[in-house]
Amino acid sequence: MEYSSQQLIEIGDRYGAHNYKPLDVVLTRGEGVWVWDIEGNKYMDMLSSYSALNHGHCNHEIVKKMKEQLDKLTLTSRAFRNDKLPLFLKKVCEVTGMEMALPMNTGAEAVETALKAARKWGYRVKGISKEKAEIIVGINNFHGRTITIISFSTEDQYKDGFGPLTPGFEIVPYGNAEVIQEKINENTAGVLLEPIQGEGGIIIPPEGYLNEVKKICKENNVLFILDEIQTGLGRTGKLFAWEWDGAKPDMIILGKALGGGVYPVSVVASSKEVLGLFNPGDHGSTFGGNPIAATVGIAALDYVLKENLPERSRKLGKYFMDKLFTLDNSVIKEIRGKGLFIGLELKGPARPYAEKLKEKGILCKETHNTIIRFAPPLIITKEELDWAFKRIKEVF
Numbered sequence: 001m002e003y004s005s006q007q008l009i010e011i012g013d014r015y016g017a018h019n020y021k022p023l024d025v026v027l028t029r030g031e032g033v034w035v036w037d038i039e040g041n042k043y044m045d046m047l048s049s050y051s052a053l054n055h056g057h058c059n060h061e062i063v064k065k066m067k068e069q070l071d072k073l074t075l076t077s078r079a080f081r082n083d084k085l086p087l088f089l090k091k092v093c094e095v096t097g098m099e100m101a102l103p104m105n106t107g108a109e110a111v112e113t114a115l116k117a118a119r120k121w122g123y124r125v126k127g128i129s130k131e132k133a134e135i136i137v138g139i140n141n142f143h144g145r146t147i148t149i150i151s152f153s154t155e156d157q158y159k160d161g162f163g164p165l166t167p168g169f170e171i172v173p174y175g176n177a178e179v180i181q182e183k184i185n186e187n188t189a190g191v192l193l194e195p196i197q198g199e200g201g202i203i204i205p206p207e208g209y210l211n212e213v214k215k216i217c218k219e220n221n222v223l224f225i226l227d228e229i230q231t232g233l234g235r236t237g238k239l240f241a242w243e244w245d246g247a248k249p250d251m252i253i254l255g256k257a258l259g260g261g262v263y264p265v266s267v268v269a270s271s272k273e274v275l276g277l278f279n280p281g282d283h284g285s286t287f288g289g290n291p292i293a294a295t296v297g298i299a300a301l302d303y304v305l306k307e308n309l310p311e312r313s314r315k316l317g318k319y320f321m322d323k324l325f326t327l328d329n330s331v332i333k334e335i336r337g338k339g340l341f342i343g344l345e346l347k348g349p350a351r352p353y354a355e356k357l358k359e360k361g362i363l364c365k366e367t368h369n370t371i372i373r374f375a376p377p378l379i380i381t382k383e384e385l386d387w388a389f390k391r392i393k394e395v396f
């Protein structure tokens with residue numbers, strides 16, 4: 001039996017928990033920047049699954065490698081070794097300039113891993129007293145949805161009804177390095193930040209902020225940890241967003257686009273001093289680092305470098321932002337972004353605009369009620385951006 005979009009929406013709403021409020025479009029096919037709903041309508045994907053689709057939908061090179069691996073070996077768990085994981089870890093270290101890596105699946109798991117690593121380093125290397133380790137994070141952060149991670153969220157809704165929460169986090173205003181200096185004490189193990197706050201609404205910190213925080217961390221023997229799950233792999237116009245400030249972290253967290261838009265792949269990369277502290281049994285994941293994930297991860301990294309997606313994002317991001325600046329509508333409060341990571345902040349609710357853009361064939365989603373994020377796959381062309389702008393202009 002063929003189902004209509006409306007029927008599938010009803011079935012989904014009847015049997016699925018309502019932890020999302022998606023646009024009512026039921027997609028069935030995707031290629032590059034384009035997706036099709038089951039009625040055959042074509043849309044441009046301007047969200048890219050929150051930057052997980054930097055490579056575009058069904059990227060042929062990545063899908064091909066994944067299919068080959070699917071016929072060979074899919075899962076070993078970490079009880080046994082497989083022939084793809086070592087090469088993935090090596091590639092991650094080469095690309096990030098780190099010494100060791102630890103694979104997981106989702107972004108939240110990788111953030112949890114980084115927090116565990118930072119705490120362990122705090123106790124074993126820095127000498128923090130038992131159970132006293134603290135990690136500093138920014139107001140308005142988004143690092144995932146586990147209980148520990150929501151414990152340091154500043155969004156009430158994320159925490160409401162989910163306590164008791166995990167202690168050990170100090171929350172400071174984002175973009176102000178001085179407060180970090182003030183809050184650091186002998187129990188501080190790490191500072192965890194997004195280089196640009198994505199879910200927070202494309203919040204770009206002042207120039208030099210990351211570098212200043214890095215310096216403060218170094219002077220105080222504190223780990224400088226960057227969550228590049230959304231900003232990494234070319235999204236902001238550099239391979240990693242930290243490059244804008246020259247502030248290489250002590251530990252980097254990657255996810256989303258590391259899975260090439262086809263599979264959940266995440267990783268934490270750092271020094272031997274930090275990740276070398278893990279002993280067998282300390283931490284793990286049944287699927288983390290499986291041969292498919294490793295194959296896809298290598299293919300995703302290779303593609304970003306081969307196609308120079310960071311440069312593409314930088315150039316096309318500027319081109320598109322310049323066009324957006326020509327929009328003449330008093331509802332627009334601010335347009336900000338780096339590369340193809342762009343936020344359009346409105347003076348009122350953004351959802352009606354997202355709905356209107358959908359009618360015109362552009363899929364995007366509001367964040368924090370008043371902000372529309374434009375983050376298309378980085379393989380997008382200038383002509384496709386022109387196509388999008390024409391419709392955005394009509395809506396605004």
Ligand SMILES: Cc1ncc(COP(=O)(O)O)c(C=O)c1O
Binds near residue numbers: 256
């Ligand atoms: C910066 C950042 N960290 C972590 C996550 C969580 O990733 P996941 O949804 O794969 O758990 C996200 C997801 O939006 C994110 O943007």
